[in-house]
Amino acid sequence: MKVATKPYGAIEVDSRQKISFPYGILGFENMKSYLLLDAVQQPFYWLQSLDVVEVAFVLINPRIFRPDYSLDVPREELAEIGIESEGDILDFAIVTIPDDPANMTANLQGPIIINKVSRIGRQSISNNDKWQVRHLIMQDLAVVGL
Numbered sequence: 001m002k003v004a005t006k007p008y009g010a011i012e013v014d015s016r017q018k019i020s021f022p023y024g025i026l027g028f029e030n031m032k033s034y035l036l037l038d039a040v041q042q043p044f045y046w047l048q049s050l051d052v053v054e055v056a057f058v059l060i061n062p063r064i065f066r067p068d069y070s071l072d073v074p075r076e077e078l079a080e081i082g083i084e085s086e087g088d089i090l091d092f093a094i095v096t097i098p099d100d101p102a103n104m105t106a107n108l109q110g111p112i113i114i115n116k117v118s119r120i121g122r123q124s125i126s127n128n129d130k131w132q133v134r135h136l137i138m139q140d141l142a143v144v145g146l
Contacts (some may be wrong), residue, residue: 003035005048006056013037017048019114019121022081026110026123030053034121036114045092047112059092062108065140069131071111073124081113081120090114095137105134 004010019034033050036059041066049055062069071091083089091113093106108131114121 001006002068003048003050004053004123005035005037005046006054007037007039007046007048010096015028019119020122021121023122025057025112044095047092047094056127057112058095058097060095060106062091062093062106062111065106065137066108066135066140067109070128071113072128072131073111073113074127077122077124078113082118083113088115088117091115093135096134098129104137106137107133109133109136110141131136 001015002010002012013035017035017037019036021034023029024031029048031049035048037046037048039046043060045059045060045069047057059127071089078089088136091111093108093111095103095104095106095133109126110123110133111119111126112123115128
């Protein structure tokens, strides 16, 4: 299917890239349909709204810069999107990139969770207060040694 995207303009995508967010994303609750796209620059991804072209989130796997990251969200929220085992889960952090990319941050407090079998997603709030809304990615990468 052909879709308009913020990062790439009009592109052809596989319908399996479509992710439904029944509850939307915090602050964007009215937008329910998204595409998960690989970004040109790894290790990032795009979560592109199909409802509003101008809305797209940069995502990252949090374990790339925080190997100790663990998903700690209410089990009921995982059940709401049909997750039955850890093997069903894809989880990401939303990235904020300011003018100076050295200061980019990731929201580990509000992970994006996707059931990779049903392609249904949601944003949850972590039960672990160790994970903050603005983790400095580059600082954490320096600690990891990447």
